[in-house]
Amino acid sequence: MSFLATFEKLSWDQTLASIAEKGATDVERALARPTGGVTLDDFQALISPAAVPYLEAMAQRSHQQTVERFGYTQQLFSPVYLSNVCSNVCTYCGFSALNRIPRKILSDEEIALELEAVKALGMDHVLFVTGEANRMVGVPYLKKAFKIARERFSSISMEVQPLDQADYEELMSAGLSAVLVYQETYHRDSYAEVHLRGMKKNFEYRLETPDRLGRAGMKKIGLGALYGLDDWRADSFFVAAHLRYMEKTYWRSRYSLSFPRIRPHEGDFSPKTVLTDRDLIQIICAYRLLSPEVELSLSTRESASFRNHAYKLGITTMSAGSKTNPGGYAAEKDSLKQFEISDERSPGELAAMLHQGGYEAVWKDWDASYDKVPEVMEAMA
Ligand code: SF4
Numbered sequence: 001m002s003f004l005a006t007f008e009k010l011s012w013d014q015t016l017a018s019i020a021e022k023g024a025t026d027v028e029r030a031l032a033r034p035t036g037g038v039t040l041d042d043f044q045a046l047i048s049p050a051a052v053p054y055l056e057a058m059a060q061r062s063h064q065q066t067v068e069r070f071g072y073t074q075q076l077f078s079p080v081y082l083s084n085v086c087s088n089v090c091t092y093c094g095f096s097a098l099n100r101i102p103r104k105i106l107s108d109e110e111i112a113l114e115l116e117a118v119k120a121l122g123m124d125h126v127l128f129v130t131g132e133a134n135r136m137v138g139v140p141y142l143k144k145a146f147k148i149a150r151e152r153f154s155s156i157s158m159e160v161q162p163l164d165q166a167d168y169e170e171l172m173s174a175g176l177s178a179v180l181v182y183q184e185t186y187h188r189d190s191y192a193e194v195h196l197r198g199m200k201k202n203f204e205y206r207l208e209t210p211d212r213l214g215r216a217g218m219k220k221i222g223l224g225a226l227y228g229l230d231d232w233r234a235d236s237f238f239v240a241a242h243l244r245y246m247e248k249t250y251w252r253s254r255y256s257l258s259f260p261r262i263r264p265h266e267g268d269f270s271p272k273t274v275l276t277d278r279d280l281i282q283i284i285c286a287y288r289l290l291s292p293e294v295e296l297s298l299s300t301r302e303s304a305s306f307r308n309h310a311y312k313l314g315i316t317t318m319s320a321g322s323k324t325n326p327g328g329y330a331a332e333k334d335s336l337k338q339f340e341i342s343d344e345r346s347p348g349e350l351a352a353m354l355h356q357g358g359y360e361a362v363w364k365d366w367d368a369s370y371d372k373v374p375e376v377m378e379a380m381a
Contacts, residue, residue: 002211003245004204010241012187015044015234022048030289031057035065038290043240046286047233055282062285062314069292074354075317075362076347078118079127079159081326082106082145086131088198090184092226092262092269095131097197104326105137111148117329121321121347124364125155127180129324132161132200139167146174155366157220161199162209168216177366180222181209182258185229186238190272194229210242214250219366221246221253222297227280228262228271236283240290247291256295256317257287263301263340277306281313288314300341307343308353320347 022045030042031054038046045051046058083105086095094101106114118126126149130137142158149156157178163171168179185191188203195201213221223242225235243255259280262271275283284296297317298307311318322341323329345353351361 002208003242004208006241006245007186007207007238010238012234012238015237016231019044019048019233019237022050024050024053027051027054031061033289035068035292040237040241040244040290043286043290044237046289047236047282051282051286052278055278055285058285058289059281059313062288063312065288065292066296066314066316070316072359073362074311074315074359075295075365076123076320076350077125077127077157077317077365078121078123078321078329078347079129079319079324080111080114080118081129081324081328082111082141083130083133083137084326085133085136086198087133087135088131088200089196090200091194091196092229092271105141106145106326108144108148110327110331111145113330114327115149115152119152121329122351122363123347124153125157125366126153127157127159127178129158130160132198134161134163134199139163139170142171142176143174146171146176150175154364157365159222162206163212165212165216168213168218172216172218177218178220178222178254178256179213179218180224180256180258181206181213182222182224182226182260183207183239183242184226185235186225186242187230187234190230210246211249214246214253218253220256220295221250222256222258224258224260226260226262227275228273231273232275232279232283236286240287243287243291243294247293254295255291255293256297258297258299259283260299260301263342280306281310284310284314300343302342304343304345311354311359312357318350320345320350 026045027050030038030045033042084095085103085105086097089097128145146156155177156175159180162181183206191203210221223239225239246255261275287296295316296314298310298315299319300322354361
């Protein structure tokens with residue numbers, strides 16, 4: 001049993017038709033739901049064209065629900081790219097295997113230097129990112145990196161190739177607490193058009209990755225779509241359906257969503273569709289109304305002015321000072337980046353902006369020492 005069974009019952013075209021049919025009454029019904037009461041049908045209304053005149057009301061409600069659950073805080077993080085080696089060919093990505101670029105896998109010493117540089121930015125947790133190259137940057141390499149990170153950070157997250165459940169369990173024993181894995185697009189044909197070679201061609205294996213994470217008992221699981229590959233409304237709905245399934249099935253895990261829009265990179269790819277700033281605000285608010293608990297993350301792909309405006313409308317997590325190339329914080333200032341970032345402010349500058357807006361920056365996610373609490377309580381009983 002996995003999300004695949006739910007997914008097979010959903011139709012892309014019927015989803016699009018259903019969203020297009022939504023009217024003002026549907027949007028008002030969705031907005032009148034109590035916190036936590038928004039259905040997937042309501043979600044379709046909230047991302048429909050009919051909801052555009054209600055954006056202000058959605059934004060106010062989203063802000064209020066976010067503050068009720070998360071307070072006036074934003075969690076900051078800086079991704080650490082361990083490698084730009086990739087076995088896959090994805091037409092929209094600078095790390096794609098066919099791109100003739102210098103490749104790099106950080107050594108133990110380079111990882112330590114990189115982590116020291118990120119620690120110096122104020123971070124107390126780390127997100128490791130790699131291309132997808134399981135033979136060269138697989139579980140043994142990741143475990144070595146985690147060992148170096150555990151000496152410096154209170155929690156470790158990763159965004160790497162999808163793995164088997166046993167691999168996730170092994171990495172959790174090595175200190176991993178969160179995994180981000182985006183489906184990119186839930187439209188099978190569009191997925192096949194841009195994922196030409198390598199393990200990532202396997203749509204089903206990727207789609208079932210969150211299930212394997214849930215079964216492994218991962219503390220936090222990140223979902224999302226890459227906007228620009230197909231219709232943003234349909235992809236947003238499929239992410240919402242995936243989230244709802246995961247929250248019900250693996251209710252012990254926490255969840256996060258990201259909304260990456262395709263950015264310029266090495267190579268030449270034109271997005272099939274464009275997600276405007278207004279569309280993105282609509283998606284953020286709709287997700288918040290759907291799920292009061294989900295963490296919503298806004299990356300440095302977005303401009304400083306957009307992030308300054310959007311962070312109060314449902315966002316809980318922001319990347320800051322990101323370098324999207326291996327060794328980018330400590331040494332390799334100019335080596336190839338996965339994509340260009342837009343908001344170049346340092347974490348300190350972002351924290352100061354948040355402080356001015358009445359928000360506090362949070363520099364850690366989970367503390368591995370909390371894992372021992374059940375054992376301690378048991379011993380005390
Ligand atoms: S998107 Fe990921 S899997 Fe595809 S080429 Fe880039 S790094 Fe590799």
